[in-house]
Amino acid sequence: MSARIIDGKRISEEIREEIKQEVERLLARDVRPGLAVVLVGEDAASQVYVRNKAKACDDLGFYSEVHRLPASTTQDELLALIDRLNGQASIHGILVQLPLPKHIQEKAVIDAIAVDKDVDGFHPVSVGNLMIGDDALLPCTPSGVIELLKRTGNDPAGKHAVVIGRSNIVGKPVSMLLLRENATVTMTHSRTPNLPEVARQADILVVAVGVAQLVKRDWVKPGAVVVDVGMNRLDNGKLCGDVDYDDVAPVAGWITPVPGGVGPMTITMLMQNTLKSAKRTHGIA
């Protein structure tokens, strides 16, 4: 039997419909969620991401501002812009597209974003709130993974989740979220001995390492839920994940495709965070 597909595109559209209805409700009270996206420099991939974020805002009826700054922008100039956006009432979320040019310290920039507008969930206070289980704006890709699981009936509670990869933007936060959802979580990485054997213990296997097609059929317990956060380009130009999809799909119970799995969820969760921030600011339940 072949795995059921976790259709991130469809689930993402479903959530966007819910967001649209919420926006209607807010507009009736004269509140429009607003997102500021800041892009420094000319990175080609970043330009595409920023365009997609602005388009998502348009589609959902959000207010948006895109600040495109030259690569020569100084750190102080960028910090001054963030300071201004922190105080701007029409803006409920601030996203500074990463990576930044080398002469700008990423940490200084992330630290400067007001915690209640930190829709990326990258600020140390947001990370701390996630860790202690306080209400926080959650990082988008990890919360997208949790939504995919829940909306396909794969509640993590009581399951053994194995996470491969320990990055600050995916591996660590998704592990904390799975723990919060009452999974038993094993965090693994490049120095974990017998990685395939550990992965094979998983009821839910989340892979975020950035190595094309690393995970093979013998890493997966029959019937397991496999969530592939990877996005790699093969020499032939084809996109693929960190999971060897064709090899794994026949044994998994559920699997996310790449593209069309986790990818579409990231921007949707960014919109959801911006909506949440707007509601909080205006005391709307």
Ligand code: GUN
């Ligand atoms: N660059 C690639 N992914 C992301 C992301 O999720 N947030 C930000 N700010 N920059 C990114």
